[in-house]
Amino acid sequence: MTVLGDGVDALARESGFSGVVSxxxxxVPVFAEAYSLADRRHHVANTLETRFGIVSGTKGLTALTVVSLIEHGALSLSTTARSVLGRDLPLIDQRVTVEHLLGHRSGIGDYFDEDAGGEITDYQLTVPAHELSTTEAYLPVLDGYPAKFPPGERFSYCNSGYVVLALIAERVAGRPFHELVRDRVCAPADMCGTEFLRSDELPPGTATGYLPIEGVSRTNVFHLPVRGSGDGGIYSTADDISALWRVLFAGRIVSRDWGATMTRRHSDVPSKDRRYGLGFWLHASNDTVMPTGYDAGVSFRSVHDPQACLTHTVLSNTSDDAWKISRYLDQNLVPESG
Incomplete structure (x- = not known):
């Protein structure tokens, strides 16, 4: 094992990490290892092929789906949400556009406002989790939240905005959002292990999410929608995430020009020491793309340096496990080989 691998291995043992590091x-693989259990009840180990929820990492796939529809003429950045939503979600300002939603600059009220603070496991869905199996079913969850500020005024991370994008995508395309992501993003990227799965019928080879309760192996099945939508909930593998970066920057999902537009700065976010593009978090001062996902029983972070073609990805089936190892990789990986 390399020095880097020794360090990851030691940190994983020390922290009790559960997941995959790649x-x-x-x-070309530099290091890849799986740790701990995908299913604690049945003592099923995580493997390099295990599928994990990537929660808000899904937003990048949503953005790519929407931009692919823009490229094919079904939408534009200036398309207003109201022109597609009709009478649904009446509190969304009529000036809100697809571009505002992609860049988290819409100002719409958020059903899960991460800026409000509190523990991730404290959030309670306003409808039963099992009812949220389609994007249209999210309408009652999204409704009733007043605007926070006028469209375009500033950046404010918004989960609701990405569910609205999913609604817009499926209405203009006339197909379910989950199918659009599969056909417009996952298929061209050969991401065969990436899919919107139901949490109550996870297939073999998929990690169950566990809550951070000491001495208890309680799953996250009651904390998240049974099937995700535009803001989160897709399951993926380390290999598929790596493949996504390669094909995105090769222009195989959207054109190279659109890929560059999505991964350039559209907002500075000093509070996070990061910037934001269209669907992707960006490093504060360079071209590195760094999507992150965090929710009850799930944590995910992938960091891709397109100049060095260097990627590190950490997927975990617990709420907090990804961060220590991902920070270690930030500090110990360098663009040069070796």
Missing amino acids: VDRGG
Whole structure:
């Protein structure tokens, strides 16, 4: 094992990490290891092929789906949400556009406002989790939240905005959002292990999410929608995430020009020491793309440096496990080989 691998291994043992860690350079593996259990009840181990929820990492796939529809003429950045939503969600300002939603600059009220603070496991859905199996079913969850500020005024991370984008995508395309992501993003990227799964019927090879309750192995099944939508909930593998970066910057999902537009700065976010593009978090001062996902029983972070073709990805089936190892990789990986 390399020095890097020794360090990851030691940190994983020390922290009790559960998940997968992957590092590759230009698609060539540098380090990959799986730790602990995908299913604690049945003592099923995580493997490099295990699928994990990536929660808000889904937003990048949502953005790519929407931009692919823009490229094919079904939408534009200036399309207003109201022109597609009709009478649904009447509190959304008529000036809110697809571009505002993609860049978290819409100002719409958020059903899950992460800026409000509190523990991630404290949030309670306003409808039964099992009812949220389609994007249209999210309408009662999204409704009733007043606007926070006028469209375009500033950045404010908004989960509701990405469910609205999913609604817009499926209404203009005339197909379910989950199918659009599969056909417009996952298929061209050969992401065969990436899918919107139901949490109450996870297939073999998929990690169950566990809550951070000491001495208890309680799953997250009651804390998240039974099937995700535009703001989160897709399941993926380390190999698929790596493949996504390669094909995104090769222009195989959307054109290279659109890929560059999505991964350039549209907002500075000093409070997070990051910037934001269209669907992707960005490093504060360079071209590195760094989607992150955090929810009850799930944590995910992937960091891709397109100049060095260097990627590291950490997926975990617990709420907090991804962060220590991902920060270690930030500090110990360098663009040069070796």
